Amino acid sequence: MLTTISWIALAIGIICTIIIAIDVIRHPQMMRIMNIVWPINGWFFGPFAVWAYFKWGRLKAKDANKEDDRNKSAKVFVSASHCAGGCTFGDIVGVPIVAMTGIAIAGSTLFAHYLVEFILAYLFGIAFQFLAIYPMDKDQGVMQSFKKSIKADTLSVITFQIGMFGWMAIVHYLLFTNPPNPSEPSYWFMMQIAMIIGFLVSFPPNWWLVRKGIKEAM
Known part of the structure; x- marks a missing residue:
């Protein structure tokens, strides 16, 4: 049953990604990085991402x-979605x-996933943010935009990854006796849920960052 549900969830996510991607090609975003962010979010947020894209994107x-x-x-939602896009991309790459490498930390592949995926999520998250800031702030230079x-x-x-x-x-420890691995659809279904939870956990910090003027409301 879980395998069937997983295939359905993954299929819905892929279809939603394709729907958004096709429309983004026809109607490119003013902020170029969002042309990538919206389709990525379609993979884990599914129909809700499609609704949010057509309503706000x-x-x-x-x-x-x-x-x-x-x-x-709505603006904070888009800001959080932008972060989620970069984190999700890094996690999926990780x-x-x-x-494939079979690396483990303290005998645990889970800890290896934590380390590798956090590093990649952070790098891609900052890169996505840089690609949003730099085009609007070129006069201040690359380093200033990077900072x-x-x-x-x-x-x-950080909060997205914590969630x-x-x-x-x-x-890994509570739901399964034998946790699914990346070759199984149930693993990626669990990842879809993980991305949604990561987004929900990161939403309040994004609200605070926008309110304090540290981050722009997108």
Whole structure:
């Protein structure tokens, strides 16, 4: 039953990613990195990501002809989605690295996943933030934009990964006697849930960062 549910969830995520990607190609975002972020979020947020994209994302397309009437919650949601996109990309890249190399820390592959995926999620998260800041701030130079990116996204990335890793620990130690591995659809279904939890955990810090002016409301 879990395998069937996993295949259905993964199929829905892929379909939602394709739907968003096709529309993004037709209606590119003003902020280029969002052309990547929205489809990535479609993979784990599924139909909700499609709804959010057409309700809020399309307002920031280059050819948008509607007034941007989003409230603060919607703008923070997009900011958190931007962070989630970078983290998710890093996590997805990290999984096969650990699986193919067979590395372990203290005899645990879970801890290896934590280390590798955190490093990659942080690097991609900061890179995604840099690609949002630098085009609007070129006069201040690369290093200044890089520093702003670190300041704006470090807390967001850390909290996203805390939420995700917490769910991975539950899966590994509580839900399964034999935890699924990356060759099984149930593993990736658990990862979809992990990304959603990571997003929910990172939303309050993103709200705080925006309120303090450390991070721009997107």
